[in-house]
Amino acid sequence: MVKAVVAGASGGIGQPLSLLLKNCQLIDELALYDVVNTPGVAADLSHISTPATVTGYLPKDDGMKGALTGADIVVIPAGIPRKPGMTRDDLFKINAGIVQGLIEGCAKYCPKAFILVISNPVNSTVPIAAEVLKKAGVFDPKKLFGVTTLDVVRAETFVAEITGEKNPGKLNIPVIGGHSGETIVPLFSQSKPSVNIPAEKLDALVNRVQFGGDEVVKAKEGAGSATLSMAYAGYRFAEKVIKATKGEKGIVEPSYVYLPGVDGGDAIAKATGTEYFSVPIELGANGAEKAIDVVSSANDHEKKLLKACYEGLNGNITKGIEFVQNPPSK
Incomplete structure (x- = not known):
């Protein structure tokens, strides 16, 4: 039995993410939590003919407890977009x-669950989650992930546009560092299969991966951000975690983790000077089984990008x- 929870299920990312998770044949129970509209979203999804039973919870009547109790995996896209005049x-x-409030709930009601943080800024919200879990005495670094998969998805898509690859998902491009602007570092030199990026297109390609979110905000004329692609990325990572817990081997996906708590992470923490960093993670039954060092193989161009990333x-x-x-x- 797999119980998945979406915390922030009524929002722009939460609804399409919940739809994708409802479509996942590996999930038996899907619990949705948010401050508004969750019963309606749950009722709508519950009519879809896939195995997962769907329930929706609001804060009233101990809703957080109902949603989180017994959870195996909690995906958190909760948060608000920036409004005009807001710094x-x-x-x-x-x-x-x-995020702090939701993680306090996880610590209380599902301390052993895998927690996948989508809420921005991921570079800061994952350390927030870790501190809350540490305070509660239930921090397991192998089970806390910052979802940076959207950067990977964008890299695959944008490179395919240049190389002519019909199925971008066949490309494997490590994107490391953090999950905003210059902290995002695509390692095109380590792509599998290898790709040839013309030198005159490299800087623009890196910039597009780093600031792809701006492209979406502009196209939506300020009325929204990257919600659908983020929902897909969140689902892709969640599904890989679930598959790994069910015994599938060889699953590797970059994720933003607490390096000292993951096998192989210490050396990367030493090389980068950061305790939290996104690198390819080998997933297993217990979560983050191994952090894979791709930093030491970065080429000169990528090393320059990494320097800005660390700062x-x-x-x-x-x-x-x-x-x-x-x-x-307050």
Whole structure:
């Protein structure tokens, strides 16, 4: 039996993500949680002829407890998009607080569940989650993941447009670092099968992977962000975690993890100077079985990108840890 939970299920990412998870044949129970509309979303999805039974919960009547109790995997896309006049700092405080509250619920009601954090800024929300779980005495670094799969999906898609590959999903391109702007570092030199990116197109391609979200915001004329592609990416990673727990071997996908807590992570933490970092992770029955070092094989162009990545990332990580250890005044 697999019980999956979507926390933030009524939102722009949450609804399509819930639809994809309902379509997954590996899930027996799908619990949806949000502050509004969840019973309606659940009722709608429950009419789909796939195995998962669907329930929807609101905060009232101990809804968080109902949704999270017995969960095997919790996917968290909860949060609000930036509104006009709102600073990034305002947005950070709101979303950080939302994630903190949900992780406190996970620590209480499903401490052994795999937790997949989508809520932005991932570079900071994953350290927030870790600090909350540490405080509760239930932190398992192998079970906490920041979902950076959208960067991988974009890299595959944009490279395929250049090389002419008909099925972008056949490409395997490690994208490492963090999950915003310059902290995102695609390692095209380590693509499998190998790809030939013309030198004059490389900088623009890197920039497009790093700032692909801006492309979507612009196309939606400020009325939304990357919700559908993010839902697909979140589903892709969640499905891989579930498959690995069911015994499938050889599943590797980049994810943003606490390196010192994962086998092979110490060496990468030493090389990068960061404790949280996205690298290809070998998934297994217990979660993150092994962090794979692709950093040491980066070429000169990628090393320059990594230097900028480390600087930005460490600031983001510190901000997340500080948020829990020294809460901002209300």
